[in-house]
Amino acid sequence: GNSVTQMEGPVTLSEEAFLTINCTYTATGYPSLFWYVQYPGEGLQLLLKATKADDKGSNKGFEATYRKETTSFHLEKGSVQVSDSAVYFCALSGPARDNYGQNFVFGPGTRLSVLP
Amino acid sequence: DVKVTQSSRYLVKRTGEKVFLECVQDMDHENMFWYRQDPGLGLRLIYFSYDVKMKEKGDIPEGYSVSREKKERFSLILESASTNQTSMYLCASSFMTGVVGAFFGQGTRLTVV
Numbered sequence: 695g696n697s698v699t700q701m702e703g704p705v706t707l708s709e710e711a712f713l714t715i716n717c718t719y720t721a722t723g724y725p726s727l728f729w730y731v732q733y734p735g736e737g738l739q740l741l742l743k744a745t746k747a748d749d750k751g752s753n754k755g756f757e758a759t760y761r762k763e764t765t766s767f768h769l770e771k772g773s774v775q776v777s778d779s780a781v782y783f784c785a786l787s788g789p790a791r792d793n794y795g796q797n798f799v800f801g802p803g804t805r806l807s808v809l810p
Numbered sequence: 811d812v813k814v815t816q817s818s819r820y821l822v823k824r825t826g827e828k829v830f831l832e833c834v835q836d837m838d839h840e841n842m843f844w845y846r847q848d849p850g851l852g853l854r855l856i857y858f859s860y861d862v863k864m865k866e867k868g869d870i871p872e873g874y875s876v877s878r879e880k881k882e883r884f885s886l887i888l889e890s891a892s893t894n895q896t897s898m899y900l901c902a903s904s905f906m907t908g909v910v911g912a913f914f915g916q917g918t919r920l921t922v923v
Contacts, residue, residue, distance in 0.1 A: 726909050737814075737900055737914035738853075745909050783853070787908030796841060796860075796908030802852040 696721040700784045700801035707774055707808050715769040715804045717758075717784035725786040727751075727760050727767040732781045732803070741769075741782070774808045781805045813837070816901050816915035823922050829888040831918055833901030839913075840906040842884035844868075844876065847898040847917075859884055860906065891922045 700717040707713060719727065726745045730738040742751035747762035756771045767784060784801040817832035835842065843858040845868075855868030857876040865876050873895060877885045884903075888895055898919050904912040 726911070728911050730914075735917075735919075737917045738902075740911045740913065743911050785912075787904070787911070796904065796906060797855070797858065798843070798902070798904070798908065798912050800853045 696725065696786060696788045696797075696799045698784050698786055698799050698801040700782075700804055702802070702804070703781075704805040704807060707806070709776055709808055709810050710773045711808075713769070713771040713774045713778075713806070715782055715784075715806070717767045717769065717801060719765050719767065719784075719786050721765075721786055721788050723788060725788040727758070728785045728787070728798075729756065729758055729767070729769050730783040730785060730800075732783065734780075738783060774806070776808045776810050779806055779808045814901060814903055814913050814915040816899075816918050818918050819916060821918055821920045823888075823891050823920065825892060825922055827888075827891050827922075829891050829920070829922075831886040831888075831899055831901075831920070833884045833886070833903075833915055834882050835884075835903040835913070836882065837903065837913070838881065839903035840881075841904045841908065841912075842878065843902040843904075843912065844874075844884065844886045845900045845902065846870070847900055853900065856886065893922050896920060896922045 697720045728743045729741040742753040744751040744760035750759045781803045814835045844856045845853045859878045875887045901915040902912040
């Protein structure tokens, strides 16, 4: 079945540091790939997405490139801020079991703390 | 903006009570999902629905049921709440193809005492 693996946290960085959170996936066919962010006590917010190989998703300074050859979708940001402190989830969408509808599979989440 | 609204942010219920968690979306999405989120366990899919009156079991359906009588509303039902169902519950919705992603509600923190 489909699965998503992402680096375990927590990740602690100083403000303005470079961020990479690794994500790899296993899927049949051609899934769409996503990064979500969750702030304390809130639901998940879609951060960026990519729907086919070599697509680059970007939003709020975050970027991720859909790499089919390495089955990866690593999240990067050149200069993090304290306000980026949150939990980040990598996810994919693909056919549900028995092909009824689409389903989303999430990684375990990576907690990021950015210190001033 | 897509809006997915869950009926309560915080809920406290007693063991054995029947609990209803409601979720409404305003984007005419075909798919709707219920997840629970627990520390160290990530998001786990309870049930999902790809059409009105249709439902499919997710990874942890035991102790739960769902109802989807209208396209915009997806209800999660705890038939007889137990303390191990204390958790954060997240509702989400998406278009049938899932290409643009799933959109989440703000979550309901349920405590069963």
